[in-house]
Amino acid sequence: MAQNSTELRRQKYFSLSSQLAHLDNTQLRELFDHSESNESSTGWGSGHIIDFGKSKVFVKRIPVTNLEYDNLFSTKNLYSLPTFCNYGIGPVASTGFGIFRELVTHIKTTQWVLDGEIATIPLMYHYRIMPFFGQRLAVDMDRHKAYVESWGNNVNIGNYALDRAIANYELVLFLEYIPHILATWLHENPNTLEQSLNEIRATIDFLRMKGIIHFDAHFHNILTDGNRIYLTDFGLVLDKNFALTKDEEDFFEQNIFYDYGEVLRNLRHLMRWSYDRCSEIDKRRIVEKYDIKPGLQPHELVSILLDNIELIQADGDMQLDEFYVASIVKYRSIIMLMHKFFAEMWGNQQKDTKLPHVELQRLLKETGFLPNAEVHGS
Known part of the structure; x- marks a missing residue:
């Protein structure tokens, strides 16, 4: 346990956080050139394992829709998605309720780890909202239609999934690598x-x-x-401190x-x-x-x-x-x-x-x- 103690993790956090913050967008993109990655054609983003100095870092890239970009850091249910999306039950996972709910949760949990309140959550070293880069995978519309049908033919779910698939921006999370x-x-x-x-x-x-x-x-x-x-993975998190609708408040309880x-x-x-x-x-x-x-x-x-x-x-x-x-x-x-x-x-x-x-x-x-x-x- 000592080899990954809170103090060692804290030291590594401040070192990597500072180094990543000093990189511009072009330098950040170069980190992905030789990374292990997996990608999604449904707008759910991609994950990478990068080597940064002597450390491995897990990087999660998540599309930011135009609506989300126009409402930066909002934890509202911007697409008016039904509460059952929180369960993530289906042939393909739920869209989630907005990237900033995930980001805000990482910010909070990272602080709790640094403060020594809890140890069993990965640290977030850095995050960046930047223009989408890389090859965009085409949307399989038949698959998209089947996905929406599996979620009750909810139009808002379909709109959010499509908006993510063609998003012009992305949120990039640099997270503690756990093997x-x-x-x-x-x-x-x-x-x-x-x-x-x-x-x-x-x-x-x-x-x-x-x-x-x-x-x-x-x-x-x-x-x-x-x-x-x-x-890890806070894509479906519900927090009482989010800007919840009345339905979401009831659903939480x-x-x-x-x-x-x-x-x-x-x-x-x-x-x-x-x-x-x-x-x-x-x-x-x-x-x-x-x-x-x-x-x-x-x-x-x-x-x-x-x-x-x-x-x-x-x-x-x-x-x-x-x-x-x-x-x-x-x-x-x-x-x-x-x-x-x-x-x-x-x-x-x-x-x-x-x-x-x-x-x-x-x-x-x-x-x-x-x-x-x-x-x-x-």
């Missing part, structure tokens, strides 16, 4: 799940006390350096404990990976033993495996970490509730499925995932 994605890290290091889960819960606790719901705390948005986890349920729901996915790494002979044996019918969807297969996880472990049908099995058993009611909510939301063309927040709160209390004294707070 591992938790989802893949846990595959190879299942014995670290207990520490990771405790740290994730503590991070969500912290954000909740600050009036923030992350809304996207799945294991691909959680990183690790092997010592601790880091919660109805989803205060969403992040806890989302984290536990993601425990499901570890089971699928454990099954996939079984030999073909072992898979056939498991299929026969637990009467798994052919043609099931992946989530249906996982549900059967989770329902039988105690027997699977007892009989040695799959190699499963003991803490993982105990967690599934302990939080199974929450995992099932969240999975049912996601399945209903996915299949609901209007996307107006309500989170059963009262039931979620009750189960979080009963299972002890939240201390009793905290469950009643908001």
